[in-house]
Amino acid sequence: MRTPIIAGNWKMYKNVAEAMDLANEIKRSVFDITNVEIVIAPSFTNLGDVGEMLIETNVGLASQNCYWESEGAFTGEVSVPMIKSVGCGYIIIGHSERRKYFSETNETVNKKVRACIDGGLIPIMCVGETLEEREAGKTLEIVKTQVEGGLAGFDEKYLEKLIIAYEPVWAIGTGRTATPEQAQEVHAMIRALLKELYSEEMSSVTRILYGGSVKPDNIESIMREEDIDGGLIGGASLKSDGFVDIIKTTGDLYAKKGTDA
Ligand code: PEP
Numbered sequence: 001m002r003t004p005i006i007a008g009n010w011k012m013y014k015n016v017a018e019a020m021d022l023a024n025e026i027k028r029s030v031f032d033i034t035n036v037e038i039v040i041a042p043s044f045t046n047l048g049d050v051g052e053m054l055i056e057t058n059v060g061l062a063s064q065n066c067y068w069e070s071e072g073a074f075t076g077e078v079s080v081p082m083i084k085s086v087g088c089g090y091i092i093i094g095h096s097e098r099r100k101y102f103s104e105t106n107e108t109v110n111k112k113v114r115a116c117i118d119g120g121l122i123p124i125m126c127v128g129e130t131l132e133e134r135e136a137g138k139t140l141e142i143v144k145t146q147v148e149g150g151l152a153g154f155d156e157k158y159l160e161k162l163i164i165a166y167e168p169v170w171a172i173g174t175g176r177t178a179t180p181e182q183a184q185e186v187h188a189m190i191r192a193l194l195k196e197l198y199s200e201e202m203s204s205v206t207r208i209l210y211g212g213s214v215k216p217d218n219i220e221s222i223m224r225e226e227d228i229d230g231g232l233i234g235g236a237s238l239k240s241d242g243f244v245d246i247i248k249t250t251g252d253l254y255a256k257k258g259t260d261a
Contacts, residue, residue, distance in 0.1 A: 002207050004223070004254050005163065005230035006247045007039035007124060008237025009064060009092060009211075010046075019046035020053060025240035027057050034058070036251045037230070039124075040237070041092055044078055051087030062090035062124065065098060068111035070119070080119030090122045092232070094150060096169045106149025113150055117158060124163045124209070124232065125150050127190075131170035139168075140189050147193055156198040164190060164208045165232040171212025173234055180221045180228075183210045187227035216245035223253050 014022060019042045030038055041062035042050050051061050067077035083091060093116060094109035109125065116123040127146035129139045143166065151159065166186050168178050178186075187208050195203035210222055211232030222228055230250065236242045 001254075001257065002205065002229045003035065003037055004250050005037040005039060005207055005209060006243075006250055007062060007090070007092075007165075007209065007230070007232050008041060008243055009095070009232055009234045010040065010042045010238060011064070011097070011234060012043055013238055014042060014046060016046050016049055019043075019050055022238070022240055023050045023053050023059070026243060027054065027059050029240060029244040030247055031058065033247060033251050035254050036247050038247055039090055041090075047083070047088060048086045054087065060090060061086075061088045062092055063088050064092045064095065066091045066093070066112055066116060068108075068115040070115070080115045080121060084119055084121055088121060090124055090163070091116045092124045092126065092165075094126045094146075096126060096128055096167055096172060100169070106146055106152075109146075109150040110152050113162075114154070117154075117161075122161045122163060124165055126165045126167050126211070126232070128167040128169050128172075128212075134168065134170065139186060143186055143190065144193055147190055148197070151197070156202045159198070159202065159206075162206055164206065165211050166190060166208060167211035167232060173213070175213050177213040177215075177218055177222075178210070180225050183222060184225035184227055187225065191227050214246065216242050216249065219246045219249050220253060223250055 039060040039062050041064050063083045066080050070079045070081050093112045098104045113123045127143050129142040133142045171178050191203050207229040209230045209232045210228050214231040214233050215236045
């Protein structure tokens with residue numbers, strides 16, 4: 001069974017004191033959860049302090065972006081070795097807000113995934129269609145192109161720890177969630193694509209997260225779908241109660257799946 005992941009994307013919210021408070025509340029509430037991989041992604045300015053607080057805890061740290069060069073005259077950018085040095089184990093790459101507002105493309109995502117893996121960190125590579133693309137019946141085609149583009153040139157062994165997050169753009173921050181069936185359809189397509197591009201083994205071990213207005217009251221129905229291995233949570237990760245509820249519901253379901261199997 002694939003261990004589920006719940007990752008919180010704090011976007012551009014929280015100053016350092018607020019981030020420390022939230023991380024501390026989460027850390028204290030989830031210390032005994034062992035069957036969910038828990039990750040939080042504060043903004044760059046908070047990674048160092050939050051990272052120190054998370055040392056030797058079961059809460060992992062992610063950055064929300066990276067640059068693909070390891071150092072140089074790239075004003076304003078942050079490299080993978082820098083991100084690693086503050087305790088991050090993961091990097092969110094190609095979030096739709098970065099694709100939309102900062103012109104990220106499948107090619108830049110590909111370079112960032114490479115830099116992330118070369119640097120020893122785990123990429124959480126985001127894909128997802130816009131509302132217009134969904135309404136035009138292009139969802140599967142768009143997501144397929146994003147997955148293929150983001151992973152172009154990598155072999156299976158290289159992608160051992162890859163995490164993919166399917167996040168329909170129209171569901172992010174809108175309160176409009178994909179139905180579990182809509183999400184499952186795309187997750188199943190991504191899994192089938194991984195099998196076609198790599199192997200059955202690779203397709204069965206890769207975790208694919210769903211993101212888009214996940215809340216404590218809809219996580220259960222989403223997590224019941226066969227190919228959904230967790231969530232990338234935006235708004236609902238900014239308050240500890242809701243985020244911890246999502247983690248606990250996921251852990252309970254996973255424990256039950258284990259008993260049913
Ligand atoms: C996100 O930022 O990745 C996200 C899914 O946001 P929200 O949960 O607020 O829709």
